[in-house]
Amino acid sequence: MKVIRRKKRKRHLVALALLFLAALAVSTLSIRFPTFKIDASAAMLMDVKTGKVYYEHNASSALPPASMSKMMTELLVLKNVKEGRYSWDEPVTASKYAANVTGSEIGLRPGETLTLRTMFEAMAIHSANDAAIALAEHIGGSEREFVKQMNDMAREIGLSRQTVFANATGLSSHDLQPFKSASSDRETVMTAKDLALLTRYLIHAYPEILDVTAKTELRIPEKRLTLHTTNAMLPGEAFGYSGNDGFKTGFTQRAGYCFTGTAQRDGRRFIAVVMGAPDARTRFEDAAKMFNYAFKDSGVPAVARWFALKE
Secondary structure, rough: HHOOOOOOOHHHHHHHHHHHHHHHHHHOOOOHOOOOOOOOEEEEEEHHHHHHHHEEEEEOOEEOOOHHHHHHHHHHHHHHHHHHOOOOOOEEEEEEEHHHHHOOOOOOOOEEEEHHHHHHHHHHOOOOHHHHHHHHHHHHHHHHHHHHHHHHHHHOOOOOOOOOOOOOOOOOHHOOOOOOOOOOOOOOOOOOOHHHHHHHHHHHHHOOHHHHHHOOEEEEEOOOEEEEEHHHHHHOOOOOOOOEEEEEEEEOOOEEEEEEEEEOOOOOOEEEEEEEEOOOHHHHHHHHHHHHHHOOOOOOHHHHHHHHOOO
């Protein structure tokens, strides 16, 4: 009888092991081939803690990122302030180039000054191009010199050679050619994977950035102005997503509609990158699809919990 029981127990354990392997295989396939459909040109879903990629679509192709490239401008500002070369309270003056650039803006006038913090938050929250250029010129001496720092930093933090920064804003060279002091020789291109890696680096190295990107509005008393966020996935916004607290939108005719977002729930944080979506709605809907996939209780973690309950 004992021999029969041992055989039955052995068969039971083998069956459980086979069940686990089957579930593991299905989970692996679901990670590589999820059921949702992304309508953008490229996308990436990454775990912030581990760096594990849960979904990717055309993620290694160099594409125009539009204003998402401002995240590198943000990184250089944060680095310089942390290392004591600049302070948040010091004045930053707008050049004629900064004051007249196209796109999202504060509405700076040539020679007008605001604090470095205000310029930084206007760039991060409202994607203000005039603020980004003023910061680049303040730190680099010129936008061209600042762009060299951007590309050096890209290599330093491990971004691929596919990613090349051409200016501080992500605008096309065509938009910048009227300005003699602009860095307008090339086009900025990035990969979805590099955008996820850059965002992950920012969150790990400068977690305080999330206090800025989580804001829906920025008041600038000096100009009697309130700037609204461009991130419509923040809670309370049009495409509000619970747990979203950043990160950066982008749009140009060349790039299409873009979004890099991050969201945290129950201690788990993910980054979703969307490049080249056909419209503003789609970029946020695609990001939501990836976040929903990331946070749902399925796959290997669920199998692991099931076995833990059986022990």
